[in-house]
Amino acid sequence: xxxxxxxxxxxxxxxxxxxxxxxxxxxxxxxxxxxxxxxxxxxxxxxxxxxxxxxxxxxxxxxxxxxxxxxxxxxxxxxxxxxxxxxxxxxxxxxxxxxxxxxxxxxxxxxxxxxxxxxxxxxxxxxxxxxxxxxxxxxxxxxxxxxxxxxxxxxxxxxxxxxxxxxxxxxxxxxxxxxxxxxxxxxxxxxxxxxxxxxxxxxxxxxxxxxxxxxxxxxxxxxxxxxxxxxxxxxxxxxxxxxxxxxxxxxxxxxxxxxxxxxxxxxxxxxxxxxxxxxxxxxxxxxxxxxxxxxxxxxxxxxxxxxxxxxxxxxxxxxxxxxxxxxxxxxxxxxxxxxxxxxxxxxxxxxxxxxxxxxxxxxxxxxxxxxxxxxxxxxxxxxxxxxxxxxxxxxxxxxxxxxxxxxxxxxxxxxxxxxxxxxxxxxxxxxxxxxxxxxxxxxxxxxxxxxxxxxxxxxxxxxxxxxxxxxxxxxxxxxxxxxxxxxxxxxxxxxxxxxxxxxxxxxxxxxxxxxxxxxxxxxxxxxxxxxxxxxxxxxxxxxxxxxxxxxxxxxxxxxxxxxxxxxxxxxxxxxxxxxxxxxxxxxxxxxxxxxxxxxxxxxxxxxxxxxxxxxxxxxxxxxxxxxxx
Amino acid sequence: xxxxxxxxxxxxxxxxxxxxxxxxxxxxxxxxxxxxxxxxxxxxxxxxxxxxxxxxxxxxxxxxxxxxxxxxxxxxxxxxxxxxxxxxxxxx
Numbered sequence: 001x002x003x004x005x006x007x008x009x010x011x012x013x014x015x016x017x018x019x020x021x022x023x024x025x026x027x028x029x030x031x032x033x034x035x036x037x038x039x040x041x042x043x044x045x046x047x048x049x050x051x052x053x054x055x056x057x058x059x060x061x062x063x064x065x066x067x068x069x070x071x072x073x074x075x076x077x078x079x080x081x082x083x084x085x086x087x088x089x090x091x092x093x094x095x096x097x098x099x100x101x102x103x104x105x106x107x108x109x110x111x112x113x114x115x116x117x118x119x120x121x122x123x124x125x126x127x128x129x130x131x132x133x134x135x136x137x138x139x140x141x142x143x144x145x146x147x148x149x150x151x152x153x154x155x156x157x158x159x160x161x162x163x164x165x166x167x168x169x170x171x172x173x174x175x176x177x178x179x180x181x182x183x184x185x186x187x188x189x190x191x192x193x194x195x196x197x198x199x200x201x202x203x204x205x206x207x208x209x210x211x212x213x214x215x216x217x218x219x220x221x222x223x224x225x226x227x228x229x230x231x232x233x234x235x236x237x238x239x240x241x242x243x244x245x246x247x248x249x250x251x252x253x254x255x256x257x258x259x260x261x262x263x264x265x266x267x268x269x270x271x272x273x274x275x276x277x278x279x280x281x282x283x284x285x286x287x288x289x290x291x292x293x294x295x296x297x298x299x300x301x302x303x304x305x306x307x308x309x310x311x312x313x314x315x316x317x318x319x320x321x322x323x324x325x326x327x328x329x330x331x332x333x334x335x336x337x338x339x340x341x342x343x344x345x346x347x348x349x350x351x352x353x354x355x356x357x358x359x360x361x362x363x364x365x366x367x368x369x370x371x372x373x374x375x376x377x378x379x380x381x382x383x384x385x386x387x388x389x390x391x392x393x394x395x396x397x398x399x400x401x402x403x404x405x406x407x408x409x410x411x412x413x414x415x416x417x418x419x420x421x422x423x424x425x426x427x428x429x430x431x432x433x434x435x436x437x438x439x440x441x442x443x444x445x446x447x448x449x450x451x452x453x454x455x456x457x458x459x460x461x462x463x464x465x466x467x468x469x470x471x472x473x474x475x476x477x478x479x480x481x482x483x484x485x486x487x488x489x490x491x492x493x494x495x496x497x498x499x500x501x502x503x504x505x506x507x508x509x510x511x512x513x514x515x516x517x518x519x520x521x522x523x524x525x526x527x528x529x530x531x532x533x534x535x536x537x538x539x540x541x542x543x544x545x546x547x548x549x550x551x552x553x554x555x556x557x558x559x560x561x562x563x564x565x566x567x568x569x570x571x572x573x574x575x576x577x578x579x580x581x582x583x584x585x586x587x588x589x590x591x592x593x594x595x596x597x598x599x600x601x602x603x604x605x606x607x608x609x610x611x612x613x614x615x616x617x618x619x620x621x622x623x624x625x626x627x628x629x
Numbered sequence: 630x631x632x633x634x635x636x637x638x639x640x641x642x643x644x645x646x647x648x649x650x651x652x653x654x655x656x657x658x659x660x661x662x663x664x665x666x667x668x669x670x671x672x673x674x675x676x677x678x679x680x681x682x683x684x685x686x687x688x689x690x691x692x693x694x695x696x697x698x699x700x701x702x703x704x705x706x707x708x709x710x711x712x713x714x715x716x717x718x719x720x721x
Contacts, residue, residue: 237639237677237689238638238639238716241638242638249637249715250691250716250717253637253693253696253713253715254693275638276637276638276641276647466689466691466698466717467698468698469697573696574693574697574698
């Protein structure tokens with residue numbers, strides 16, 4: 001292999017047979033797909049048949065790294081999980097920080113592909129060259145932190161990095177999270193319920209220890225790059241001090257903070273839960289992922305009230321939005337407690353908060369009765385109800401807990417009575433904390449995202465928050481271009497696997513010279529921006545083809561925005577009056593399809609685009625499947 | 630006239646307070662207000678602005694006038710106006 005930075009090996013584990021195969025990572029795979037998301041999309045395309053159920057044993061879970069994991073490239077302390085989501089039914093990726101991504105590389109693997117279903121609960125131990133599938137019957141039912149503790153004790157070395165699932169995944173909650181405990185905090189591959197796919201395979205955890213050094217082509221270059229970026233991080237205006245909660249106060253002032261299930265976008269309790277308030281009061285530790293000079297990880301401890309003593313990572317901005325402003329709760333203790341329970345039980349805090357906010361609105365509108373909540377006053381602002389609902393969802397307790405565990409799209413279909421109008425999801429994934437009305441480009445970004453309601457499929461807010469309200473909330477001009485460019489940037493950063501917190505230093509809009517420089521320093525092979533753009537287009541197009549192969553097309557994009565976003569103006573605040581009308585949405589969508597080379601009638605990538613991007617194998621398959629003529 | 634100035638994120642750390650009411654002898658523009666604040670809060674405050682003269686604001690600084698993004702620093706402030714100094718840096 002000519003490329004440095006990679007381990008050069010893909011590990012394949014069949015849980016049914018406990019068979020382990022090690023395959024070489026080829027140069028052509030690297031050149032065509034880089035690593036991370038690109039590599040995983042290609043592996044997923046090759047290994048999984050179309051239209052299977054996410055819980056089918058033929059579905060696979062891929063845990064992958066990119067070229068930079070295990071190096072000193074800032075923001076490289078990441079790893080990526082890929083599968084088909086039980087929440088959205090689509091190809092899905094979920095990224096996590098911490099230390100386990102680099103550890104996997106040091107153990108000698110670029111990716112692990114897990115297939116089949118074990119007969120009883122198991123966990124996988126990867127210890128450099130040794131790979132073992134162990135019994136995990138005694139771990140089933142345990143929380144994530146308990147699981148981590150037992151496994152590291154069993155293995156006799158706290159250096160083992162562990163990812164695991166909690167009771168929520170075991171109960172097949174569709175938005176369960178894979179948790180990477182690094183006590184007292186943890187990291188999460190939270191979105192899309194890939195943890196439940198692990199549970200469906202009877203896979204409780206993966207423990208990794210590696211002792212190899214990751215070789216880079218230009219060691220001095222990487223060290224000097226680290227120092228340069230570390231100096232910039234030192235001057236970042238909020239991440240080192242406040243972490244991601246630093247953005248909450250400003251987003252609220254811009255009138256774009258989803259509040260009480262997006263009935264408004266100004267939260268009167270924002271001052272109580274923004275970074276500037278909670279960090280000086282509750283922060284007990286500043287932490288960082290591997291190779292990160294930014295250090296945005298904060299650990300807080302509740303000091304007063306009912307939940308005093310609760311220690312939690314963050315909570316991150318997205319969690320403060322979902323469990324805080326969305327549910328109308330401004331009691332930091334209740335939010336911290338709910339967040340901690342999500343970590344312990346293995347739940348995605350974003351989806352959990354959005355689905356509870358949905359239930360609160362349904363309760364206040366009289367669609368859900370007090371009988372159905374079993375006496376719970378499920379009103380906005382009720383912190384105790386928030387904490388109680390996290391418990392009920394994780395364990396599918398009662399009619400409502402069991403229903404909400406299905407996610408907001410399915411829950412609203414069952415509840416009916418017009419509740420689909422305020423089910424805040426795109427393509428089945430609960431909406432993240434960046435407004436599709438106050439930042440109009442986001443209506444498009446979420447709608448053409450393969451995941452839907454994720455704030456990491458495009459990144460328009462990195463650019464648009466700087467613009468006056470007339471531009472960001474009331475104009476469609478140039479929005480498709482911003483979305484298209486930021487999607488391509490995301491393709492590169494998810495394939496290198498660099499943290500999105502470094503986006504502004506590496507290229508806020510498009511694949512950049514800095515991305516090319518990182519690849520050159522690490523791999524030793526020359527890359528230019530033009531090649532990166534083409535590779536990014538190839539990866540996005542391949543993911544689109546994975547969607548198309550599963551039966552998704554333009555109608556799923558058209559139906560993506562929640563009605564509240566299309567018809568209901570923001571009632572107050574700086575972005576008052578903003579919404580994305582169906583006409584505006586269509587203008588942006590059409591332009592995006594033109595840029596991406598997708599057919600305007602079907603949303604399927606055009607034949608000439610597939611050929612230009614060397615996706616001839618897709619053309620062949622699509623002709624056999626009757627998708628292309 | 631009186632103007633309320635609100636400090637978020639690192640501005641809050643530099644200034645050491647969340648907000649203050651400034652009493653001004655005469656009407657000023659946003660740019661002139663920034664110069665007054667730069668004088669008052671010194672080098673660290675000045676360094677936040679790419680152009681220390683206060684005529685332009687670069688980088689990731691966001692100035693809100695009564696909640697709305699102000700891109701024109703020549704806007705004249707009125708009695709009771711609220712100016713917020715914050716950032717739109719990436720993250721979150």
